Structure formats: structure tokens, C-alpha cells
Amino acid sequence: MAGLATTFGSGAMTNSINEIENAQVMLVIGSNTSEAHPQVARRIFAAMDRGARLIVVDPRRTLMAKRADIHLALRPGTDIPLLNAMMRIILDDNLADDLFIEMRTENFYGLRDMLFRIDLDETARITGVELAGIRAAARLYGRAQKAVICYCLGITQHVCGTGNVQAIANLAMLTGNVEKEDTGVDPLRGQNNVQGACDMGALPNVFPSYQQVDIDDFREKFERAWHVPLPSQPGLTLMEMTHGGKDGPLKAMFIMGENPMLSDPVIARVRETLDNLEFLLVADIFLTETAARAHVVLPAASFAEKTGTFTNSERRVQMVRRVIPPLGQSRTDADIIMELSGRLGYAMDYESPAEIMEEIAMLAPIYGGMQHDRLENSWGLQWPCWDRSHPGTPFLHKYYFTRGKGRFVPAEYKPPDELPDDDYPFLLITGRIYHQYHTGTMTRRSAQLCREAGEALLQLHPEDGRRLGVRSGDLVRMRSRRGEVQVKAQLTDAVQAGEVYTTFHFSEMPINLLTSSARDHFSQCPEYKICAVHLAKV
Amino acid sequence: MKDKYILKKDHLLPLLRKLKKKHRLIAPLQNLHGDTLFTEIDQLDNVRLDLANQPQNSLKRFFFPQQEVLFTYRNPTSDSYRFETAAEERPPSLYFGVRPCDLSAVLYMDVVFSKNARDPHYLHRRQNTILVGLNCNAPFANCFCNATRNGPFIDFGFDLQLTDLGDRFLVEFDRSQGQEIIREWQQFFAAADETDVKAQYQAFLEARGRFSQQVHLDLAARRLADDQVPESVWQDLSMRCQDCGGCAYICPTCTCFTIRDRQTGDHEGERIRSWDACTFSGFTRMAGDHNPVDRQMRGIEKRFRHKLQFDMEKDNRPSCVGCGRCVNICFGGTDIVLFIKMTCGENP
Numbered sequence: 001m002a003g004l005a006t007t008f009g010s011g012a013m014t015n016s017i018n019e020i021e022n023a024q025v026m027l028v029i030g031s032n033t034s035e036a037h038p039q040v041a042r043r044i045f046a047a048m049d050r051g052a053r054l055i056v057v058d059p060r061r062t063l064m065a066k067r068a069d070i071h072l073a074l075r076p077g078t079d080i081p082l083l084n085a086m087m088r089i090i091l092d093d094n095l096a097d098d099l100f101i102e103m104r105t106e107n108f109y110g111l112r113d114m115l116f117r118i119d120l121d122e123t124a125r126i127t128g129v130e131l132a133g134i135r136a137a138a139r140l141y142g143r144a145q146k147a148v149i150c151y152c153l154g155i156t157q158h159v160c161g162t163g164n165v166q167a168i169a170n171l172a173m174l175t176g177n178v179e180k181e182d183t184g185v186d187p188l189r190g191q192n193n194v195q196g197a198c199d200m201g202a203l204p205n206v207f208p209s210y211q212q213v214d215i216d217d218f219r220e221k222f223e224r225a226w227h228v229p230l231p232s233q234p235g236l237t238l239m240e241m242t243h244g245g246k247d248g249p250l251k252a253m254f255i256m257g258e259n260p261m262l263s264d265p266v267i268a269r270v271r272e273t274l275d276n277l278e279f280l281l282v283a284d285i286f287l288t289e290t291a292a293r294a295h296v297v298l299p300a301a302s303f304a305e306k307t308g309t310f311t312n313s314e315r316r317v318q319m320v321r322r323v324i325p326p327l328g329q330s331r332t333d334a335d336i337i338m339e340l341s342g343r344l345g346y347a348m349d350y351e352s353p354a355e356i357m358e359e360i361a362m363l364a365p366i367y368g369g370m371q372h373d374r375l376e377n378s379w380g381l382q383w384p385c386w387d388r389s390h391p392g393t394p395f396l397h398k399y400y401f402t403r404g405k406g407r408f409v410p411a412e413y414k415p416p417d418e419l420p421d422d423d424y425p426f427l428l429i430t431g432r433i434y435h436q437y438h439t440g441t442m443t444r445r446s447a448q449l450c451r452e453a454g455e456a457l458l459q460l461h462p463e464d465g466r467r468l469g470v471r472s473g474d475l476v477r478m479r480s481r482r483g484e485v486q487v488k489a490q491l492t493d494a495v496q497a498g499e500v501y502t503t504f505h506f507s508e509m510p511i512n513l514l515t516s517s518a519r520d521h522f523s524q525c526p527e528y529k530i531c532a533v534h535l536a537k538v
Numbered sequence: 539m540k541d542k543y544i545l546k547k548d549h550l551l552p553l554l555r556k557l558k559k560k561h562r563l564i565a566p567l568q569n570l571h572g573d574t575l576f577t578e579i580d581q582l583d584n585v586r587l588d589l590a591n592q593p594q595n596s597l598k599r600f601f602f603p604q605q606e607v608l609f610t611y612r613n614p615t616s617d618s619y620r621f622e623t624a625a626e627e628r629p630p631s632l633y634f635g636v637r638p639c640d641l642s643a644v645l646y647m648d649v650v651f652s653k654n655a656r657d658p659h660y661l662h663r664r665q666n667t668i669l670v671g672l673n674c675n676a677p678f679a680n681c682f683c684n685a686t687r688n689g690p691f692i693d694f695g696f697d698l699q700l701t702d703l704g705d706r707f708l709v710e711f712d713r714s715q716g717q718e719i720i721r722e723w724q725q726f727f728a729a730a731d732e733t734d735v736k737a738q739y740q741a742f743l744e745a746r747g748r749f750s751q752q753v754h755l756d757l758a759a760r761r762l763a764d765d766q767v768p769e770s771v772w773q774d775l776s777m778r779c780q781d782c783g784g785c786a787y788i789c790p791t792c793t794c795f796t797i798r799d800r801q802t803g804d805h806e807g808e809r810i811r812s813w814d815a816c817t818f819s820g821f822t823r824m825a826g827d828h829n830p831v832d833r834q835m836r837g838i839e840k841r842f843r844h845k846l847q848f849d850m851e852k853d854n855r856p857s858c859v860g861c862g863r864c865v866n867i868c869f870g871g872t873d874i875v876l877f878i879k880m881t882c883g884e885n886p
Contacts, residue, residue: 034780038780038782038869038870039869041780042778042780042869042870042871045777045778045870045871046871063777063834067777321571377571377572434781435781447798447800447812448783448796448812448814448818448820451796451818451820452781452818452819452820472827473826473827490827
């Protein structure tokens with residue numbers, strides 16, 4: 001979010017998903033697309049059928065990497081030097097889009113000066129990738145007429161996450177690969193509606209439609225609509241809320257559909273924080289690890305029991321319709337919020353989700369033309385959609401960037417917070433697998449999905465396995481400076497020697513006991529992707 | 539003409555109303571969101587019968603539900619078990635508007651669930667059913683039942699079969715239950731004349747020429763039998779398969795299932811049968827995590843071999859009925875039409 005906001009002015013996929021099919025070159029970086037975004041992977045494969053070339057940057061040899069024309073298996077956390085080196089090569093080879101830079105961007109010289117200071121051999125040493133590979137990737141991307149960059153949490157979940165994104169944006173602007181159809185920068189969202197949550201202001205510093213709370217005009221607009229004074233200071237970030245500890249800033253929390261007791265780093269700290277609250281209220285569809293610690297739990301309704309909209313990665317707002325009435329005593333999220341609000345003395349009596357959407361359309365300009373009647377019986381509309389006659393926006397930044405001119409923000413290498421050392425010699429990467437979804441609240445209740453992938457596995461390179469005397473299926477004790485778990489090993493050369501990989505879906509093996517709370521300064525996103533661990537056979 | 543009748547379209551609803559008195563009636567209905575699905579009809583007057591679009595579901599789940607409890611058990615003491623099979627009531631059921639592909643699929647399932655071992659759960663649901671078919675005058679976009687040789691018209695296996703002749707249906711019967719309906723409700727049926735039969739034949743000829751999918755299923759089957767499918771075809775398709783199982787779930791002839799026990803209390807539980815798919819890695823994975831099938835390399839092989847080779851060897855016909863539903867549902871583009879085309883050396 002922060003990375004694209006500072007460079008382009010809008011933190012969302014610039015393309016539509018189906019545009020990827022028409023790209024000539026796709027650069028996939030920090031995304032295990034076929035596992036985490038199969039619908040996007042499908043478009044990438046379709047593009048390859050039409051002759052498109054694929055570059056994958058990933059420390060692991062994923063299925064995407066296996067299919068790639070070029071796979072750069074970099075050391076985790078070295079994306080910035082790698083991307084900067086690509087840009088330097090593009091400059092040296094005269095592949096930069098001078099006209100685009102001139103017309104549509106600013107601060108190019110800031111970037112150029114930084115790039116000219118780069119020593120490419122040094123980059124090869126830092127990233128662990130041969131220069132020839134980086135050069136091939138740079139030339140392939142730089143020469144393409146239509147190139148798409150897809151990135152995901154492998155880019156953002158680092159202490160340098162914002163810098164990573166800025167480097168990606170720089171690369172795209174340097175080559176003029178934005179502002180056009182089939183061409184752009186595509187952050188892939190991790191959940192069906194995380195884009196929608198951000199759009200609606202579930203962020204500390206903005207009202208819906210990214211209208212900053214500290215700008216008077218915006219705040220007054222919402223005060224007029226809601227008839228209450230609103231705070232002019234940004235609120236707390238997730239990590240500030242869940243990692244405050246005993247003397248944290250909060251006395252009470254209301255957590256909806258989130259399970260920080262499994263998904264946040266340094267779970268021990270989360271537990272301490274939650275247990276010291278005067279009041280914890282959790283609404284979820286099942287009794288999660290977090291709900292189990294609450295003073296009051298409200299049963300929430302699932303997607304099949306409510307009507308409303310979800311907003312996906314490509315900014316598409318689509319309707320979801322109630323198929324069955326809420327089961328048992330469960331209520332929809334909107335119902336719960338309205339009832340709570342009413343009892344706390346602020347009446348919210350919306351008669352239907354459609355009425356709420358009407359208010360959204362009035363107050364959130366990018367949703368200006370999105371009322372339920374326009375979303376029904378269609379595949380939805382993509383924001384920005386300013387009014388009822390607007391057809392929606394398949395790709396962003398046509399004619400000009402949202403912030404006016406695209407800004408080159410040079411990003412410099414910032415090493416990961418915690419690298420392996422003698423005491424903790426392995427580097428742990430965490431991620432996701434196809435058959436489980438996040439903390440498994442829903443998927444672990446499906447016997448079929450659990451048959452496919454029912455337990456956490458630690459991917460370990462066969463060489464490391466030999467040295468530790470560990471075979472596939474053996475239990476390994478893994479500890480970091482923060483905690484310890486036991487996990488079953490799976491020997492595979494999909495990971496590089498010295499690196500291990502596992503998932504965070506399984507409560508029996510809460511890997512986030514181990515991960516570090518180091519986080520990006522701007523986005524406050526924790527470095528889930530890198531921490532140092534020690535392994536021993538049980 | 540002998541044994542061919544005419545039912546006026548105006549009289550269809552009145553006939554269904556009569557039939558509904560004695561039967562549970564299941565027919566393709568369009569729901570509020572525009573989706574056409576085989577649905578049990580509660581009230582004939584408030585529904586939109588849709589005979590123009592292909593129902594998104596087949597009849598599979600009516601006889602072989604996605605998930606069913608085979609029996610429940612209780613063990614109040616540690617050394618005794620009591621088992622109970624819940625037998626649901628099955629009033630006679632009439633399935634109306636069944637296309638030749640779905641009809642063929644039911645006939646195929648009959649074989650699967652009764653040939654070697656009789657499956658009481660399936661047979662219990664299947665008995666006392668009447669199948670009223672509808673020939674396809676206009677095949678849908680992904681249909682290829684001409685290549686699987688069970689459509690667009692069919693002349694056996696139904697109780698009654700209708701052919702749309704514009705303002706009227708030509709009606710034929712193949713089984714005594716169908717004949718019985720014509721006899722009992724003879725006021726609805728008039729004898730067909732030669733023009734009607736000619737019109738039916740003309741409709742058949744025209745329907746055959748309306749397929750937009752052109753696949754050479756026989757050639758693909760021969761290449762499979764001769765082991766001439768290039769290795770790259772298996773790999774290419776397997777790598778794209780997104781492991782969702784949608785093809786098997788939507789397929790009217792995929793009948794693989796898995797069985798598991800679920801505890802419902804301290805001393806009780808139930809045995810559940812649910813649909814399975816051979817494309818899942820858990821389908822073949824063994825103890826110790828050994829898997830004879832490398833999903834990324836050969837994950838979809840079993841599916842196509844079963845439909846186009848093994849069943850061909852056994853029964854001399856494919857167990858794909860050409861309904862095209864898997865083409866529509868596949869996320870990855872690994873559907874059977876693409877497989878046939880690639881196997882025949884055509885570019886997708």
C-alpha cells in the first residue's frame with residue numbers, strides 16, 4: 001500500500017486479472033502464484049501459451065519457478081539490490097523509456113544517480129544470483145512492449161517491504177510499463193475482500209476511499225454524514241494493537257473475522273496483550289484460537305448467509321447473496337455492528353445492505369456509481385467508478401498517475417532484521433499452501449482438504465537433512481530466539497540449502513511463535529518471510 | 539404412427555400437474571439469479587421451467603449425493619457397537635427434461651452401482667424413478683455428445699422421450715412405466731402422423747450439424763489404447779490442473795467416492811460417504827506419504843484414461859457423455875476437450 005501510494009498514488013492492482021493473458025513478459029516476484037492465486041496463475045499460463053515469457057524471482061523452486069523461462073533464486077530479502085541491478089542494466093543497455101519518463105514521471109535523476117553508484121558484481125554477491133541471469137531478466141523485461149509485474153507477500157512481508165514495492169514501481173516506470181492495458185504492476189491480495197476492507201477505511205489513517213482523517217475537508221464530510229465528531233489523528237496499526245503487551249495502549253478490543261493468535265508474529269506477545277485487556281469481544285464463524293480467549297464471543301454469519309459485496313484484487317466490487325438464513329444464533333457482521341452501536345447509544349438503522357451501499361457510494365468517491373442495482377446480474381464494477389453512468393475502470397493511471405506524475409522513489413538495500421548465525425544457522429521462510437486458507441478456521445473443517453494437506457511440513461534441503469540426520473517424515477525441533485515448535489520434515493530441493501520453509505495454517509504447529517516482530521517502518525507489516533532458526537532432530 | 543404420440547406444448551403444464559400428484563417432480567428450473575438447475579418442484583405455478591438452457595447440474599446428486607450418511611453407530615459400552623441405517627422415505631420420483639447426455643450418465647451409473655457389487659444406497663434412490671427425456675435440437679456451446687455417440691438424440695433408456703417440434707412434442711416410450719403414463723393420461727396424447735415423424739428426423743439432422751465443438755474422440759481413444767499420447771500432453775495439462783476437483787464433481791459419470799467416520803459424540807458417530815476425485819493427491823497417497831502419482835506430472839492422467847480407455851476396454855464405450863460441463867467449470871483449462879485435441883495433435 002505505502003509503496004505504491006508514494007510512487008503511483010494508488011495502492012492496488014493497476015491491471016485487470018484477465019489482461020495478464022495478453023502480456024508479453026511477466027515478472028512474478030515474491031508470489032507463489034499457482035498455490036496462492038491459482039486464478040492469476042491460470043492467466044499467466046494462458047499468456048505463455050500465446051508465446052509470453054515468464055521471469056520468476058523466488059528463493060524457492062516453486063511450480064511457477066519450474067515453468068519459468070528465467071528463475072532467479074535470490075537470497076531472501078535481497079529483492080531491492082536485484083531490482084536495482086535490473087534497472088541499472090536497463091539503463092546501460094539503453095532500454096529505458098525516455099519519453100514516458102519525461103512525460104509521466106518525476107525524480108528520475110534521483111533514481112539514476114543511485115543506480116549509477118551500483119556495483120553489479122557486488123549485487124551478484126549479495127543476492128546469490130549470477131549476473132548473467134539478472135542481465136537476461138533485465139533485457140527480457142526491458143525489451144517487452146507489454147510487461148506485467150505480479151508481486152505478493154514475498155515482497156511486502158519484509159522490513160524493507162515498502163522499499164521493495166517502490167523498487168518494483170521504479171522498474172515499471174523506467175520502462176514505461178504502466179498506464180496501459182495489459183501492462184502494469186499487480187499486487188495480488190491475500191484474501192477475497194482485503195482490498196474492500198482497505199477501500200472502506202479499515203486502515204489507521206483514512207476514511208473510506210482513502211480520504212485521510214487528518215485532512216479537515218474529508219473529516220468534516222464524514223462528520224456531516226454521521227452527525228458525530230470524528231478523530232483527526234490516525235489510529236493504531238495492527239501490530240501496535242496486538243503487540244502492546246501488558247502496558248499496551250488498549251483496554252478493550254473488538255476483533256471480527258481475524259485470528260491473531262495464529263496469524264500474528266510472536267504469538268506469545270499477542271497472548272500477553274489479549275489476556276491483559278479489560279474486555280475482549282470476538283465475532284467469528286467458529287471458535288478460533290483468538291475467540292477462545294475472549295470475554296464474549298458473538299457467532300457471526302458466513303458468506304452464504306449474508307448479502308453484500310466483496311472487492312477483489314483487481315478492484316472489482318461484486319455482490320454476494322444470501323443463500324440460507326444465518327444458522328443458529330449467528331448474525332451477519334452488519335447486524336452485529338448495528339446492534340452494538342445501537343446499544344452504545346448511536347442508532348444505525350439501515351434497512352438493508354443496499355442502503356449501506358448507497359451511503360458508501362455517496363461518501364466514497366471511487367465507489368460513487370456502485371449501487372446494488374448496478375452490481376446485480378453482472379460480474380461487478382471496478383473502481384474508480386465515479387458516478388452511475390461510469391463503466392468502471394479496468395486499468396489504472398490512464399493519461400496520468402493518480403498522484404499526478406509517477407514519482408521515482410529510489411530504494412536502497414536494507415538487510416533483513418535477523419539473519420542466520422552460528423546459534424540459529426537456518427533461515428526460515430513462512431508462507432501458504434493451496435489446500436488451506438490462513439489460520440484454517442474454515443478449511444481445517446473440511447475432511448477432504450485435510451486429507452490433501454492436513455499437517456504442517458517443514459521443507460528442508462536434502463543436504464541439510466543429511467547433515468542433521470533427518471529424513472522425510474522425521475520430527476524436527478525448531479526454535480528461534482522467541483519460541484520453539486516441533487514439525488515434520490519434508491526433504492526437497494525446492495528450497496535452497498540453509499533455508500527452510502513452512503506454513504502458518506496449523507494451530508498444532510503455530511509457526512508464529514518463532515517469527516520476528518521486526519517490521520517495515522512505513523507499512524508496519526511484519527517480516528514473516530525471514531527469521532533465523534535452529535533445527536535438531538527430535 | 540405406432541408408439542409415437544403428440545403432446546401439445548400447451549398441455550405440458552397440465553400433464554405435469556397430473557403427474558405431480560403421484561410423483562416427486564424434478565425438472566430444470568431457472569432460479570432468481572438466472573441459473574438453471576435440476577430442482578425438485580414444490581409448487582408448479584411459481585416456478586420457471588427452463589427447457590432452453592443446459593441445467594448446470596446433472597442428475598448425479600439425486601441418486602448419489604455429494605455427501606451421505608451410510609450408517610450411524612453407538613458404542614455405549616466399550617465392548618458393544620450398535621449400528622443403524624437411516625432409510626429415508628422415497629416417494630416415486632419423476633425426472634423431467636433430462637437431456638440424452640444426462641440420461642446416458644444415469645444408465646452408466648446404474649452399471650457402476652449394480653454390476654459387480656450392488657450398492658443399496660444408490661439403488662434405493664434409483665428405484666421407483668421415471669425418466670422423461672428431452673432430445674437436444676440445439677446443442678450447447680461446449681457439447682460434444684455426437685463424438686461420445688449418445689446424442690443429440692437418444693432412442694433407448696428413457697421411460698418417455700420428448701422431441702421439440704415447435705408447438706408440440708413428439709413423445710416416445712421405451713419402458714413400461716412410460717407406456718403406463720400414456721395409457722393413464724391418454725387425453726393428453728394424440729397419435730403422431732407421418733409429418734410429425736419426418737419433422738423429428740429433420741430436427742435430428744439439423745441438430746447434428748449444430749455442434750460448435752469438433753473433437754475426434756475415437757482417434758484420441760485409439761491413441762490412448764496404443765499408448766501414443768505424447769508425454770508432454772500429460773505434463774502440460776497436469777501442471778495447469780488447479781486441483782479443485784470441479785471436473786469430477788460436476789461430471790455426471792464420475793462416481794469415485796471416499797468414506798470416513800465422523801464422531802458425533804462421546805459414544806457415537808457416523809460413517810460418511812462423499813464424492814472424491816482422482817485428480818486429488820490424497821486419492822492415491824499411501825502410508826508414509828508415498829504417492830505413485832506425481833501430481834504435477836501425471837495428476838490428470840487417471841481421469842482421462844478412465845473415461846476414454848479403461849471403460850472403452852470394459853464396455854466398448856467411453857464413460858464421457860459429452861455434456862461439456864467440465865469445459866465450463868475448469869479453472870485451469872485442462873478439460874477433456876483440450877485433452878482430446880492435444881492428443882490428436884491439434885493446437886488448442
